[in-house]
Amino acid sequence: xxxxxxxxxxxxxxxxxxxxxxxxxxxxxxxxxxxxxxxxxxxxxxxxxxxxxxxxxxxxxxxxxxxxxxxxxxxxxxxxxxxxxxxxxxxxxxxxxxxxxxxxxxxxxxxxxxxxxxxxxxxxxxxxxxxxxxxxxxxxxxxxxxxxxxxxxxxxxxxxxxxxxxxxxxxxxxxxxxxxxxx
Numbered sequence: 228x229x230x231x232x233x234x235x236x237x238x239x240x241x242x243x244x245x246x247x248x249x250x251x252x253x254x255x256x257x258x259x260x261x262x263x264x265x266x267x268x269x270x271x272x273x274x275x276x277x278x279x280x281x282x283x284x285x286x287x288x289x290x291x292x293x294x295x296x297x298x299x300x301x302x303x304x305x306x307x308x309x310x311x312x313x314x315x316x317x318x319x320x321x322x323x324x325x326x327x328x329x330x331x332x333x334x335x336x337x338x339x340x341x342x343x344x345x346x347x348x349x350x351x352x353x354x355x356x357x358x359x360x361x362x363x364x365x366x367x368x369x370x371x372x373x374x375x376x377x378x379x380x381x382x383x384x385x386x387x388x389x390x391x392x393x394x395x396x397x398x399x400x401x402x403x404x405x406x407x408x409x410x
Contacts, residue, residue, distance in 0.1 A: 249375065251366040253281035253400040261385075261392040266290060268356065272396075275363070281400065282363040283344075292352050296321035296393070299385045304378040304402075321386070322351035340367055371402070378402050 258272040268288040275282040298321055302314045323329055325348075327338055342348055344364035353359070382398040 249368050249371055250279055250403050250405055251281065251368055251371070251400060252276075252403060253283070253366075253398060255397065255399040256283050256285075258285055258287070258394060258396045260394045266293065266393060270394075280365050282365050283398075284360075284362050284364070286358055286360040288358050289353055289355055291355050293388060293393075294352050295388060297387045298324065299387060300383065302380060302382045304376075304380045306376060306378045325349050325351055336370060340370060375402060377404050 253274055256272050256274040258270055260267045260270065266289055268290045270287045272285040275284065298319045301316045303311055304314060305311050324334065324338055327335060329335060341364055344361050346360040349359060379401050384396040385392055386394045
């Protein structure tokens with residue numbers, strides 16, 4: 228590789244990293260079973276901070292076959308001296324999400340981002356006694372619109388079967404403008 232190509236490669240990488248307007252910090256990651264303690268053989272949720280990035284890891288092993296799981300999800304943002312704002316409330320069929328069957332660009336992008344951190348691509352129905360693991364997943368800041376303000380956020384998901392809660396997952400964190408950038 229010539230010196231000119233190497234310089235262009237380094238300059239393009241530097242420009243690309245400066246274009247991203249935000250850094251996503253996670254302060255909390257939980258996954259807990261709710262009503263059906265007999266469903267989960269084992270589960271964990273671990274949050275790691277490494278330099279300027281937050282990483283999510285965890286696993287889940289279920290004891291029995293579970294069909295027809297619905298995800299109920301909300302995301303709220305809070306800013307100083309402003310009212311809390313709900314960005315969305317949505318109900319989705321888990322198996323349609325796992326089969327990447329939703330046409331919504333955001334849902335597909337989110338699934339494709341996190342599917343790369345799983346030890347397997349889950350298929351429906353989920354297998355009993357199989358270790359589904361998430362390893363060092365992170366929020367890709369490039370997925371976020373540049374117009375988002377600095378804020379704290381709360382992302383909640385409830386997993387339900389026939390309206391009966393099975394588990395809750397929650398992510399709380401902060402969206403911070405990169406040094407030298409402002410929104």
